[in-house]
Amino acid sequence: MFRFADPTYLYLLIILPFIVAFYLYSNFKRRKAIKKFGDPELMAQLMPDVSKYRPDVKFWLVLSALALTIVLIARPQFGTKLNKVKRSGVEVIIALDISNSMLAEDVTPSRLEKSKMLVSKLVDGFDQDKVGMIVFAGDAYTQLPITSDYISAKMFLETITPDLISRQGTAIGTAVDLATHSFTPQEGVGRAIVLITDGENHEDGALEAVKAAKKAGIIVHVLGVGSPDGAPIPVPGTNNFRKDRQGNVIVTRLNESMCKELAIAGKGIYARVDNSNTAQKALISEIDKMAKSDIESNAYSDFDEQFQGVAWIILLLLIADLLLLERKNPLFKNIKLFKI
Structure with a gap:
């Protein structure tokens, strides 16, 4: 059986769609501003170290970490804990x-x-x-x-x-x-x-x-x-x-x-x-x-806390965001993980 000990905090998840909408709108405005300076393909050649996809990946990593943090503070609990x-x-x-x-x-x-x-x-x-x-x-x-x-x-x-x-x-x-x-x-x-x-x-x-x-x-x-x-x-x-x-x-x-x-x-x-x-x-x-x-x-406790797994996932997401640069790393410029 699964439950949240403090489910009220889950209402904070409502802000996530607004954050996504704001981010997409900001990207749209940025691309529109770039077009004013010239042809997008030409601009891409002038900025060879700028990645088109890395900022998006970093955003989704941080957003996922935020969503899981909200889940974490709602205290997910699962099953029963047996103690002698x-x-x-x-x-x-x-x-x-x-x-x-x-x-x-x-x-x-x-x-x-x-x-x-x-x-x-x-x-x-x-x-x-x-x-x-x-x-x-x-x-x-x-x-x-x-x-x-x-x-x-x-x-x-x-x-x-x-x-x-x-x-x-x-x-x-x-x-x-x-x-x-x-x-x-x-x-x-x-x-x-x-x-x-x-x-x-x-x-x-x-x-x-x-x-x-x-x-x-x-x-x-x-x-x-x-x-x-x-x-x-x-x-x-x-x-x-x-x-x-x-x-x-x-x-x-x-x-x-x-x-x-x-x-x-x-x-x-x-x-x-x-x-x-x-x-x-x-x-x-x-x-x-x-x-x-x-x-x-x-003796059985009602529910066993399950925050450890969620906390580890949040930590890994934040480490991935920290290691992932918005621009191409010159040390790995020949590795094509993301297209320009």
Whole structure:
């Protein structure tokens, strides 16, 4: 991928056509003035050392150097730059419920969008940690393998919708099991799974998966999203709500007791996600308490500066202009690089 870090400077390229027009006009006026003194062929014989083409070549060399200088100050950047870095941090995998019930609006703007905002702020607070993301409904999938690339993490977060998984349900056990096997094999690193769900219609095996994660040395924090009082589930793109087979509006409620049970089994905290930032603060506080260890990882910078190649071309153009004389060099008068 290619871009300019400061593309505003590229507007300076607009002056180049005016410079060319001025140069051509000056040449036209000069040739017209020479014609007043006599026949051009006779004048050429009277000035044998004057080259007709060298001034033009020098002009185009300087103009090219000017154009590339403008490109240079616009800071061309290309691709990504890979660096191996050592970080002192922890590993956190977010397991996010994206079932249809997460569209309920008992939390503003909705359970899912509030959860995504919370994860985004959590990632913003990471400095030397690794993060991964798993989404689940009736099944669970890895949305983002564990990484220290926070830019990619937030990019993948934005694409999360219930449409990613067609099978409905709340496969918490599958999600936790997948998260447990998604950490790096490095020893001595603090690891945590952050389970974000409303806990409704959860399938069997959730408690067993959390206990297995804890046995593997992984803390499981649970964030319950929504209200125990419940809310209807909007149908995207309409003003209607989801209904059951009898035509009654479905009301989805936060299963807070189940969420607390999972948090206790995982030796983590339980916090309810509402319209405040209480859950976010509690989670960050717990992650900060975790044992941090040196983690060697590949870190990608957005773009790598590409000014070196452009600078070398500019230098070569200016050297060529310096070495090229407007008049014929008497040392090379027999070499016909340019016609008179």
